[in-house]
Amino acid sequence: MLTSVDDARRIVMESLPLPLFEECLLGDLQGRVLAADVTAPFPMPRFTNSAMDGFAFRMADAAVGSSYTPVRLPVSLRIPAGSNSAAALPPGSAAEIMTGAPMPDGSDTVVPFENTSGFGASEVEIYRLPKAGANVRHRGEEVAMGQRVLEAGWRISPAEIAVLASFGVESVPVWCRPSVALVVVGDELQRQGGTLTEASIYDSNSHMLRAACRSAGIDPVIVLYAEDDPAAVRKVLATALATADVTVTSGGISTGAYDFVQAELAQLGIEKKFWTVSQKPGKPFYFGCSPGGKAVFALPGNPVSALVCFMEYCVPALMKMQGLTLPAKLQATLDAPFPADRKRYRFLPGVLREEGGRLFCRTTGLMESHMATSFVGANCIIESPPLDTPVPEGETIACSLLPWASLRS
Numbered sequence: 001m002l003t004s005v006d007d008a009r010r011i012v013m014e015s016l017p018l019p020l021f022e023e024c025l026l027g028d029l030q031g032r033v034l035a036a037d038v039t040a041p042f043p044m045p046r047f048t049n050s051a052m053d054g055f056a057f058r059m060a061d062a063a064v065g066s067s068y069t070p071v072r073l074p075v076s077l078r079i080p081a082g083s084n085s086a087a088a089l090p091p092g093s094a095a096e097i098m099t100g101a102p103m104p105d106g107s108d109t110v111v112p113f114e115n116t117s118g119f120g121a122s123e124v125e126i127y128r129l130p131k132a133g134a135n136v137r138h139r140g141e142e143v144a145m146g147q148r149v150l151e152a153g154w155r156i157s158p159a160e161i162a163v164l165a166s167f168g169v170e171s172v173p174v175w176c177r178p179s180v181a182l183v184v185v186g187d188e189l190q191r192q193g194g195t196l197t198e199a200s201i202y203d204s205n206s207h208m209l210r211a212a213c214r215s216a217g218i219d220p221v222i223v224l225y226a227e228d229d230p231a232a233v234r235k236v237l238a239t240a241l242a243t244a245d246v247t248v249t250s251g252g253i254s255t256g257a258y259d260f261v262q263a264e265l266a267q268l269g270i271e272k273k274f275w276t277v278s279q280k281p282g283k284p285f286y287f288g289c290s291p292g293g294k295a296v297f298a299l300p301g302n303p304v305s306a307l308v309c310f311m312e313y314c315v316p317a318l319m320k321m322q323g324l325t326l327p328a329k330l331q332a333t334l335d336a337p338f339p340a341d342r343k344r345y346r347f348l349p350g351v352l353r354e355e356g357g358r359l360f361c362r363t364t365g366l367m368e369s370h371m372a373t374s375f376v377g378a379n380c381i382i383e384s385p386p387l388d389t390p391v392p393e394g395e396t397i398a399c400s401l402l403p404w405a406s407l408r409s
């Protein structure tokens with residue numbers, strides 16, 4: 001019995017081990033996913049400081065000035081950024097102050113030096129008075145102490161790294177990235193650089209899947225190759241299972257006389273959750289788990305089938321294992337009819353574009369599961385449940401943007 005796409009998706013998600021977390025240093029945080037909220041250990045800014053290079057003064061001392069008669073104040077303090085001087089500003093005077101330097105007690109306003117007679121003299125003339133309280137950054141005005149600044153589940157970018165660093169945080173808990181092993185099976189496969197015999201082909205799936213895996217934020221830890229031989233297949237599967245949390249295989253999972261992956265997984269104690277899904281392409285797709293919670297995705301060898309299965313099942317699983325939530329499927333209007341299948345859920349590479357605030361899509365055209373060129377130029381996968389007739393142009397259909405591609409306009 002074929003498993004439905006919905007059941008296959010659900011079974012994969014329900015079978016995954018709970019994500020683990022680890023402490024990650026600031027320098028390694030880019031792209032990681034926060035496992036806990038972060039609250040501010042102190043207010044930001046931590047002390048009231050000047051927003052400009054200029055002069056700090058009390059507005060009350062300058063009330064007599066106008067644009068015709070500059071305010072004149074003696075300069076009593078010089079406060080560079082980083083200065084620890086807690087000196088109070090003597091009444092009736094001004095302090096030379098640099099951007100980021102603490103405001104002296106008693107002062108309330110900063111005039112930028114461009115509107116004054118300038119630095120370095122014993123008194124300053126203020127030519128244009130700012131508003132009272134201008135150019136001052138007040139303690140806690142950006143973030144209050146104890147306020148939540150970052151939330152669990154956020155993917156860390158340079159912006160979040162800057163915030164953490166500004167609070168002196170050295171490391172934060174992040175969800176562990178599952179390790180992935182790739183296993184490529186097939187007698188006919190030749191590596192690039194090798195010589196093709198009459199019936200051999202170059203292995204493209206290992207390279208394709210490795211790149212696709214990286215698009216989900218994970219670099220496979222190991223890539224293994226095996227011929228269509230039970231002992232050889234078992235050996236690489238055992239190595240993959242011992243090495244990684246997730247094993248992704250390509251080829252040898254169909255019903256051919258030389259397809260040994262499923263039998264060898266069973267020998268290694270992997271419990272089959274499903275094999276064969278009611279979908280096109282990718283029917284011979286297999287998913288299983290070890291008692292210890294390792295996941296095995298066995299993808300068919302045809303490149304389009306392998307990529308569709310990887311993007312539709314493995315990527316969501318890898319995201320969940322990293323603590324990320326899945327983006328919802330997009331809804332787009334068909335630019336051209338979509339060839340739904342009568343019996344099976346249909347996935348096809350497509351082109352998704354935005355026009356006037358609406359999404360439109362169409363398939364890339366010629367598509368057979370063995371043709372790696374089918375995906376070239378695609379930026380999405382379009383999908384439809386089984387239907388007796390094609391989905392007509394103008395209808396809405398579900399699709400998902402490929403993580404390495406961007407929306408066309």
Ligand code: AMP
Pocket residue numbers: 184185186188189201202203204205206250251252253254256299300301302303370
């Ligand atoms: P299989 O799933 O092993 O029956 O393979 C199905 C088709 O995919 C066959 O035409 C294989 O030659 C092809 N194929 C299998 N593995 C790869 C691979 N790593 N790279 C490119 N094509 C492959």
Ligand code: MG
Pocket residue numbers: 185186187228251252301
């Ligand atoms: Mg094969």
